[in-house]
Amino acid sequence: MLEDKTNIILAIETSCDETSVAVVKDGRDILANLIASQISIHQQFGGVVPEVASRKHMEVISLLVEEALAEAGVQKEDLACMAVTNGPGLAGALLVGVSFAKAYAFALGKPLLGVNHIMGHIYANFIEHPSISLPAVCLVVSGGHTHLFYLKSHDDIQVIGRTRDDAAGEAFDKIARAMGLGYPGGPLIDKLAREGNNSAFNFPRSWLEKGSLDFSFSGIKSAVLNTMNNAGMKGEELVQADLAASFQEAVVEVLVTKAFQAVEQMQVKSLLIAGGVAANSALRRKLETVGQEKEIKVYYPSPLLCTDNGAMIGVAGYYRFISGERAGLDLNAVPNLKL
Numbered sequence: 001m002l003e004d005k006t007n008i009i010l011a012i013e014t015s016c017d018e019t020s021v022a023v024v025k026d027g028r029d030i031l032a033n034l035i036a037s038q039i040s041i042h043q044q045f046g047g048v049v050p051e052v053a054s055r056k057h058m059e060v061i062s063l064l065v066e067e068a069l070a071e072a073g074v075q076k077e078d079l080a081c082m083a084v085t086n087g088p089g090l091a092g093a094l095l096v097g098v099s100f101a102k103a104y105a106f107a108l109g110k111p112l113l114g115v116n117h118i119m120g121h122i123y124a125n126f127i128e129h130p131s132i133s134l135p136a137v138c139l140v141v142s143g144g145h146t147h148l149f150y151l152k153s154h155d156d157i158q159v160i161g162r163t164r165d166d167a168a169g170e171a172f173d174k175i176a177r178a179m180g181l182g183y184p185g186g187p188l189i190d191k192l193a194r195e196g197n198n199s200a201f202n203f204p205r206s207w208l209e210k211g212s213l214d215f216s217f218s219g220i221k222s223a224v225l226n227t228m229n230n231a232g233m234k235g236e237e238l239v240q241a242d243l244a245a246s247f248q249e250a251v252v253e254v255l256v257t258k259a260f261q262a263v264e265q266m267q268v269k270s271l272l273i274a275g276g277v278a279a280n281s282a283l284r285r286k287l288e289t290v291g292q293e294k295e296i297k298v299y300y301p302s303p304l305l306c307t308d309n310g311a312m313i314g315v316a317g318y319y320r321f322i323s324g325e326r327a328g329l330d331l332n333a334v335p336n337l338k339l
C-alpha cells in the first residue's frame with residue numbers, strides 16, 4: 001500500500017522517435033520508465049520521418065501507459081497528476097502524447113501539466129543525483145538543441161547561451177550520415193572514434209565573440225564535409241576512425257570550454273550536462289578531467305536517461321507541480337516551445 005501524501009506523476013514523452021511513459025514518485029523514485037524506441041524503423045530512411053513517428057506513437061501509447069502503471073504497482077486513482085511533453089518537438093508526434101494526456105486527465109479528474117522537453121533533459125540529472133544544490137550551470141546537448149542554462153533556483157532557470165545554427169547532435173548525425181555510418185550518428189561516431197587519432201585532422205573550432213556563451217557548429221560540419229569531398233575527388237581513402245575522432249574532438253573542445261566559461265561567469269560550483277550528446281564518452285571524460293582541475297562538480301545522467309525518456313518529464317513535472325503550476329484542457333502541442 002502506498003503511503004499518503006506522496007505525489008505520483010504519470011509522465012508521457014512523445015516529442016520525437018521514442019514513446020516513453022514513466023511513473024515517478026516525489027520527483028525522485030522512478031517506479032517505471034518504459035521506452036518504446038522507433039529507431040529501427042527510422043534507420044531505413046536515414047533519419048526520423050515525422051508522419052511515421054506519429055503513427056507509431058499512436059500504436060503503442062495506450063498499452064505503454066497500462067504497462068507502466070502495472071510495473072509501478074500504481075492504480076490510476078493514486079495518481080496526483082499527468083505530465084506531458086508539449087514542446088519543443090515534432091508537431092504530430094507531440095500531439096499524440098498531449099491528446100492522450102488530456103483525455104486521461106479529464107477522464108480521471110486529475111490535474112494536467114505541460115512540460116518543456118528541454119527542461120526534462122535538465123531534470124534527468126536530479127533522478128540519480130537528487131542532492132544537487134543550486135545555483136548551477138547546465139549544458140543541454142541533444143539532437144535538436146545546444147543550450148547553456150543558469151539554474152538559479154527551480155523557479156528561475158535562464159538561458160545564457162545557445163547555438164546559432166546546428167545543434168551538436170545534429171552535427172554528429174549529419175557527419176555520420178555523410179560517412180555512411182547510419183542513424184543516429186552520435187553513438188556510432190563515439191564508438192568509431194575510440195579507434196582513431198583525434199589530432200589527425202585539425203578541424204576549426206568556432207569561439208564566436210570574446211566572452212560569448214553561444215555556439216556554432218556549421219563551420220566544423222562544412223570543414224569535415226569538404227575534407228571528405230576533396231579526398232573523394234582525388235581518389236584518396238580517408239581513415240574513417242581518424243575523421244570521426246578529429247571531428248568529435250573539435251566539438252567536445254568547444255562544448256567543454258564554453259561550459260566551464262559559463263561556470264566561471266555565473267560563479268557556480270556545479271556543472272550539469274544533459275541531452276543525448278551527454279552520453280558521449282569523450283565529452284564525459286573531458287568534463288571530468290577539467291572539472292577535477294578546476295574543482296567543479298560535474299553531474300550527468302546515466303546514458304539511458306540522457307536520451308529521450310518519460311522519467312525526466314516526470315521529474316521536471318514534479319517541480320512544476322509542487323510550485324502550483326497546472327495546465328488547462330486547452331493545452332496544445334507547441335513545436336517551437338520556448339522556455
Ligand code: KG4
Pocket residue numbers: 016141142143144145168169170172173184185186187190275276277278279280281306307308
Ligand atoms: O536528447 P535526444 O535523445 O533527442 C533530442 O531531444 O534531440 O538526443 C538525440 C541526439 C542524436 O543527435 C544522437 O546522435 C545524439 O543525441 N547522441 C550522441 C550519443 N548518443 C546519442 N551523440 C554523441 N555521442 C553519443 N554517445
Ligand code: ZN
Pocket residue numbers: 117121142143275276307308
Ligand atoms: Zn530530447
